[in-house]
Each structure stands twice: as C-alpha cells, then as structure tokens.
Amino acid sequence: MEKKYKEVGQRIRVIRGGRSQAEMAVLLDTTLRAYQYYEHGDRKPPWDVIARLSSMSGKSNDWIMTGRGPEDIVADFKKDFPGGIPGSWPAELESVKVYGPVGAGTAKEIWDRPIGEIYVLKQLHKPGMNAVLVAGNSMEPTIMDRAYALCIPGQQDIIDNKIYVVYLRDIGNVLKRLYRAPGKIILKSDNPSVPEMEADPKEIIIQGKVVGTMQEF
Secondary structure (H helix, E strand, C coil), rough: CCCCCCHHHHHHHHHHHCCCCHHHHCCCCCHHHHHHHHHHCCCCCCCHHHCCCCCCCCHHHHHHHHHHHHHHHHHHHHHHCCCCCCCCCCCCEEEEEEEEEEECCCCCCCCCCCEEEEEEHHCCCCCCEEEEEEECEEECCCCCCCEEEEEECCCCCCCEEEEEEEEEEEEEEEEEEEECCCCCCECCCCCCCCCCCEEEEHHEEEEEEEEEECCCC
C-alpha cells in the first residue's frame, strides 16, 4: 500500500543529509519514533516540525509538503496566463513570513520569530505584510483551521466588523471581529457556536489587521 506522505518523507530525508535520525529528532524537538514516522511517510509532520525543517534547511514550507517552490508557482501562472494575468499582472511573487500559531494561547510577542514563509502575488502584497498560522475553528467558515491569515502588524484604529489579531490576557493571541461599544470592545467569532466576548480597551493589544487569507476549501 502506497504511503500517503511518502514523498514528504523523501524530502525530509534529503534535509537530514548525513545526520542520524536521532540527531534530527533532537533538532526538531520531537521523539525518535515520531521522526521515523515522518521520514517513512506514515504521518504528516505537524506545523512546528515543518517550521523547524524549513528553518534548518532554507526550504519553504510548500517545498517540504509538496515539492514545489516559488519558481514552480510562477511557472504555473505563466502557463495559465501566457500573456500575463488580466489587468497586466505579471506572475511575480513576494515572500511573506509566517508567525503564530494564533488561536492557541500563543505568547504576546507574536512577531518575534517566524515559523516559516509563504508566497503571495506581488500585486496582493502590502508593505509590512506578515502571515499568521490559524489554529482552531472559531472563525470558520470564513477562516479555516490551518489557514494563513495575511495581516498588517501594529496597533491600529478599530474598524467595526473587521478581523484583527488580538492579544487577550490569560488567553493569548486570537483572531476576532471587533466592534466598538461605550467603554468596551466586543470580540466576535464567525463560528456561531463560539460565544462573543467583551474586553476593556486597555486590556487588549491589537497585533495587526487581517487583510486576506490563503487556505484550502
């Protein structure tokens, strides 16, 4: 029976090079048994292992999981739009650093260290743009679990009904729609099963405004 993640395992083996599997397990902060599962293609590596593989090898997350780098994505655009994308968009990409995950009680200093990178069309890239890895289903169906939320970091004025990365004391960084109200901020999820929250404006830190997503449906 063909292993589902066989090719991912082969690329991990390439990254390992002359190291032993035990050395790789230590470097990736996982167990030897788990690493062997990843390299043998028995299991999909979790996001944190992929991020460490990317950091130690210089390979993108996309290459580790699919074998395709930014040059392959550009080639696809050129193949699909040989005359350029409508509106005279050239098939050029910009690298965007990924941070997080968000939604899992992560640390306040979210922008300290990237966990990987993704690529977006140059025309969709905005100055200072970063991405966060989403953990959890509180913003589904708008933003799915494991999606990348593209955002502009920094404290910003709140625009009602827009999505922000917000730091909440005792919870961590989360994605929520924000609404202003007298003396408070209302934080809502798109998932109707998740109750809304209220916070004192002085008790939250806006980490950035979400301006787009990259995700599978």
